[in-house]
Amino acid sequence: MSGSFQRQHHASSSPMTDSSRNTSAGAGSVLLQSIAADAVNWRRHLHMHPEIGFDVPDTARFIVERLHSFGLDQVDVDVGGGVVGVLEGKQGARYGTLALRAEMDALPILELNRFDHASRNVGRMHACGHDGHMAMLLAAAAFLSKHREGVGRIAFVFQPAEEGDAGARAMLEHGLVERYDITRAIALHNRPGIHDGALALLPGPVMAAADRITFLINASGGHAAMPHLTADPVVVGASIIIGCQLIVSRHVSPLQPAVLTIPVFEAGTVRNVIPPRVRLHGTLRTFNQSVRRTVHEKLRQLANAQAASHDADVQVEIEEGYPAVVNNAETVAELSRIAEQIGFKIEPADPMMASDDFAYIADAVPSAYAFIGNGKSAGLHEPTYDFNDAVLLKGALFWIETSMQFQVELGSRTSPRLACPPTNPNKHL
Known part of the structure; x- marks a missing residue:
């Protein structure tokens, strides 16, 4: 997730009751508990060995080895730098292919934690919980590979380069939707401040579009004692910063959120x-x-007007980042039904001004981006953050039940929006 969340403090929720664990009942109970223990080990291994952007060879290899060991029907490593595992359930593909997505990349952050599974790659850290996201999805794949009766076709999508390099878009450009006939997609991201394992599901915009703004101001400059003989770019810069706040307050509806910040x-x-x-x-x-x-x-x-009034020149550079993630209302409604049926607590939550390149997938097929609570952990992108292992089983259960119960007839595809700067194909696996 690009951006960061403010830490909130809530008491941890109680564990899920036995009645909520529909999937773990009967023959699958022992298997699920065994997989839960494996998921902790997987998560901690991935946390110790973080990799950045598209350069995730060890992470991809780890995932591929496990997907093969589960006996999935197809495992591909050449999809825009990502890994895709396909499970052909006994229900067939009458609802198309449901894609479940997790991110593989970490962040260039020096970890300050001192526990045994802290990062061994100095200056790199899984500070956004992608290690947990991968472990939850691997756990679901492990279980579903042994319980195919109620499952259609599932694509387990492990994506590189979410943190700024548009790995999701790269996978789309390499045929993610067409190759696997994906007709609906879901992402699950942890969120500190929400009770452990609780879910937040919102229709409509859920994550913001994010753009980088740069102003380059050139003027004559000169002696500070003789400003009347100079053209002062500092005054121009100060005027632009003040004017930016007026853009939001006077040219954007108060009913439409916009955050414009010039901190440098x-x-x-x-x-x-x-x-x-x-x-x-x-x-x-x-x-x-x-x-x-x-x-x-x-x-x-604004920039041109302020520069002209002070005899300066200005260049405005706007680097468009990820679009907004917009959840499909029908998909959210179906996920909410499933979550409530199996006993998940649904917590209210506001959309976030952070961004995520799942936006490209959500623009290509009807999709939903859900949050799962990480409890009282440090905030995302903080050097003391760690994914909450108590959430792993709950996240895996969400994936499993979603795969088994998702009943919405999957809609027709649309063409993906490709607005980000091109990704570097040489970085792909």
Whole structure:
């Protein structure tokens, strides 16, 4: 997940009751408990060996070995740098292929935890819980491979490069949807501050679009004692920052969230010299594409007007990041029904201004992006974060029951939106 969450504090929820564990009843009970123990070991191994972006060979190898050991019908490693395992259940593909997605990549963060399974790759860390996401999905694949009776066709999608390099888009460009006839997709992401194992499911926009903004301001500069003989880019930069706040408050509906923040102001280094150059860096986060375009236009108008009024030149660079993740209402309703039926607690939650490249998949097929509570852990992207192992079995149960009970007839596909800058094909596995 690109971006970060503020840590919230809630008491941990009680474990799921026996009556909620429909899948673990009967013959599958012992198997599921065994897989739960394996999932902890898998998760901690992955946490100790984090890899970045598309460069995830050891992680991919670990996943491929386990998918093969489960006896899946198909395991591919050449899908835009990602891994896809296919399970052909005994119900066939009458509802198309349901894709379940987990991310493989970590973050360039120095981990501060001191437990035994802390990162052994200095400066790299699973600080967003992708290790847990992979372990939950592996656990589900292990169980479902032995219980195919109530399952159709499932694609277990392990995606690289979610943290900024658009790995989901790369997989789409390499035929993810077409090769596996994917007609619906689901992602599950942990969220600190929600009770352990509780779910948050929202229809509509759930994660924001995120853009990077840069202003390059050039002017003559000069002596600080004679500003009237100079063109001062610092004044231009300050005016732009103030004006940015007016864009949101006066050109965006108060009913449409938008966050425009310019936290980096690079200027001079000497107190008596007006510098000739200033550089500003910031981000824009929105849920609505029309709002996004409006803010882009107003940013350029603002910067050009302020520069002209102070005899300066300005360049505005807007690097479009991931689009907003928009959940399909029908898919969310079906997931909510399944979750409540098997005893999951559903917690209310607001959409987040962080971003995720699952947006591209959600734009290609009807999809849902769900949150599962990580309890009182440190916040995502913090150097003391760790995935809560108590959540692994619950997340696996969610995947298992979803695979077995999902009854919505899977809709027709649409063409994926490819708005991010091109990914580097040389980084693919």
